[in-house]
Amino acid sequence: MKKLFVTLAAVAFIVTGCTQKKPLVLYYSETGTTEAVALELQKQLGADIEKIEAVVPYTGNFQETIERGGREMRSGKLPELKPLKSKIANYDVIFLGYPIWFGTYAMPIASLVKDNDFAGKTIIPFCTFGSGGLDSSSEALKQALPKANILSGYGVRAARVAAAEKELDRFLKENGFKEGALEQLPDFSEQMPVTAEDSIVFSDACSSYQFPLGIPVSVAKRTTDDGTDYKFIAVSRGMGGEEANVTIFVTKGTEPDSKPEFTQVVR
Ligand SMILES: Cc1cc2nc3c(=O)[nH]c(=O)nc-3n(C[C@H](O)[C@H](O)[C@H](O)COP(=O)(O)O)c2cc1C
Known part of the structure; x- marks a missing residue:
């Protein structure tokens, strides 16, 4: 047997x-x-x-x-x-x-x-x-x-x-590697010029990073169960001093005192 x-x-x-x-x-x-x-x-x-x-x-x-x-x-x-x-x-x-x-x-x-x-x-x-x-x-x-x-x-x-x-x-x-229910995330809104309030979110998320990440010019947003996600387009300087647009993702939790964090910079 x-x-x-x-x-x-x-x-x-x-x-x-x-x-x-x-x-x-x-x-x-x-x-x-x-x-x-x-x-x-x-x-x-x-x-x-x-x-x-x-x-x-x-x-x-x-x-x-x-x-x-x-x-x-x-x-x-x-x-x-x-x-x-x-x-x-x-x-x-x-x-x-x-x-x-x-x-x-x-x-x-x-x-x-x-x-x-x-x-x-x-x-x-x-x-x-x-x-x-x-x-x-x-x-x-x-x-x-x-x-x-x-x-x-x-x-x-x-x-x-x-x-x-x-x-x-x-x-x-x-991506289909794990089973289970998944709540669909909404799409980002269209890119809009940054307001003074958005600039504060950007600065709170990025200013403590060891390198300057750029000046935000436009932002798209979406609201999820966990808070608000921001997709900033910022003008940044490369290693050679040349200007380039970068995309910086920021997230902020629902609690009023939650600090915004940047999640990644896409160059
Ligand atoms: C040699 C070196 C180069 C790095 N270059 C980058 C970089 O270009 N961009 C970046 O975001 N982080 C950079 N980092 C940070 C690392 O990616 C980061 O600390 C990483 O989480 C380390 O992972 P580990 O603990 O698994 O080694 C660099 C770190 C080292 C040591």
């Missing part, structure tokens, strides 16, 4: 193909923020999980990583990674997580995508950042992995990582 069961299981394995139905959460994290999101994803998905590690680890010191990561980026000499324990070939769906470095995915991900075959895989990027980088890093992944199917991803500011649990629940349900 036991033998028959083993044989049936083997047949089922061959018939259903050799790939896992379970997704893999594969991530790099230097200082633990992306790891917190990866663990939450694993919990909500019941997924397998693996952390990517560099043979020579980054120190966790911001300035040192800026120097090393910048050097690696300029020279194209990517960090060597420890071999993965998971077999990429065994998974159809991979949630790929990373911190944003210099506006794109962290250097260990550059090594990962260069050294592994992701052709035919469905990849859902997730990232953490100081201000933003989900869209730019997803675009970079599409360029680096033209044979993979890169879906819309999830990103959260390191300062708001506590919001990830609830936001991931919505993200996973919206």
Whole structure:
């Protein structure tokens, strides 16, 4: 009887193909923020999980990583990674997580995508950042992995990582990775010139950030059960001093004393 069961299981394995139905959460994290999101994803998905590690680890010191990561980026000499324990070939769906470095995915991900075959895989990027980088890093992944199917991803500011649990629940349900009822969010209104009141919301959300985020010129809004979301278009200066429009998302809770927070900057 036991033998028959083993044989049936083997047949089922061959018939259903050799790939896992379970997704893999594969991530790099230097200082633990992306790891917190990866663990939450694993919990909500019941997924397998693996952390990517560099043979020579980054120190966790911001300035040192800026120097090393910048050097690696300029020279194209990517960090060597420890071999993965998971077999990429065994998974159809991979949630790929990373911190944003210099506006794109962290250097260990550059090594990962260069050294592994992701052709035919469905990849859902997730990232953490100081201000933003989900869209730019997803675009970079599409360029680096033209044979993979890169879906819309999830990103959260390191300062708001506590919001990830609830936001991931919505993200996973919206994208069909988790079952459950979901309340539809209303569309944003059209962009309108900012009023004095909107400027105060923008300033309360953005002025404590370490870099100036720009001057808001227009705003769209929507009201949800949790409060009000704002989509500001602001004029900002790039690294070279050039002016550019950026989109800055802000959210403010329903409590009268709740402080507005910016959720991401899209450049
Ligand atoms: C070398 C380096 C470059 C960074 N560049 C950016 C950036 O361009 N934009 C941004 O919003 N945050 C940037 N950050 C902030 C990180 O993305 C953020 O702190 C992230 O949550 C760290 O994740 P971890 O704790 O998983 O390593 C940078 C951090 C480092 C160390």
